[in-house]
Amino acid sequence: EAERTRVAAKAGSRARSHAEVRKALQRRFVDAAAHLAGVAVFDSGGEWMGQWRRDFSALEIEHCRSHSDLHPCPHDFQSLRVWAEKHKRELEMWHMAYLDRGAARAAGFSGPYALPGTRLFLDFCASLVARYKLAPLVRKATVAAVEVIPPPPDACAGAACSFRLRLPDRTS
Numbered sequence: 001e002a003e004r005t006r007v008a009a010k011a012g013s014r015a016r017s018h019a020e021v022r023k024a025l026q027r028r029f030v031d032a033a034a035h036l037a038g039v040a041v042f043d044s045g046g047e048w049m050g051q052w053r054r055d056f057s058a059l060e061i062e063h064c065r066s067h068s069d070l071h072p073c074p075h076d077f078q079s080l081r082v083w084a085e086k087h088k089r090e091l092e093m094w095h096m097a098y099l100d101r102g103a104a105r106a107a108g109f110s111g112p113y114a115l116p117g118t119r120l121f122l123d124f125c126a127s128l129v130a131r132y133k134l135a136p137l138v139r140k141a142t143v144a145a146v147e148v149i150p151p152p153p154d155a156c157a158g159a160a161c162s163f164r165l166r167l168p169d170r171t172s
Contacts, residue, residue: 021082024075025131032132039137042165046140048129049122056118063094063115071121073128080116083124092117144168 016024033039043050055061073079084090093114101113116124129135145166151159 015078016076018078018082018085021076021078022086025073025079025083025086025127027131029132033134033136036134036137041134041138042141042143042167043138044140044142046138048135048138049125053122056122061118063117064121065115067096068093068112068114068116071116072125080121080124081112081114083127084116084120087123089120089123092120141167 041048045051045054047053068080068084069077071080076082081093084093093116096113096115099113104110104113143165147164147166149162149164151161
């Protein structure tokens, strides 16, 4: 959490230009899934973000509750906003007019003050799946439990933990 806070605080000083982000979003990868051999994505419907799509529709959720810089693109925190501009979909950003910006700034939040619409967010995520060729990683399954596996006692300080997912049939 401390690292995430530090990175977020420095984000403004390391922002890429929108032109650079646009150029990066056009780049395609040969086979990113091949480099992620140990990675699987589970969805109860067997499609990328299928459960999110169904939930957004069933609950009539019009926009995400997280702001526009919180998304899965690994390239740049501005990627969703730049992608929306490129596709002329800026109007699908919901501006947080109800938020007291003075109080938010006093608490350390300096924006952005826009929430992506759910259709915009899902389309952006679909573009990332296509861009990185990640479709082969999805599996039709529901995760029953997540187990955190701490690093071994002899691991160096700050070593990452790993996770084991349990499926309803008790496989992991």
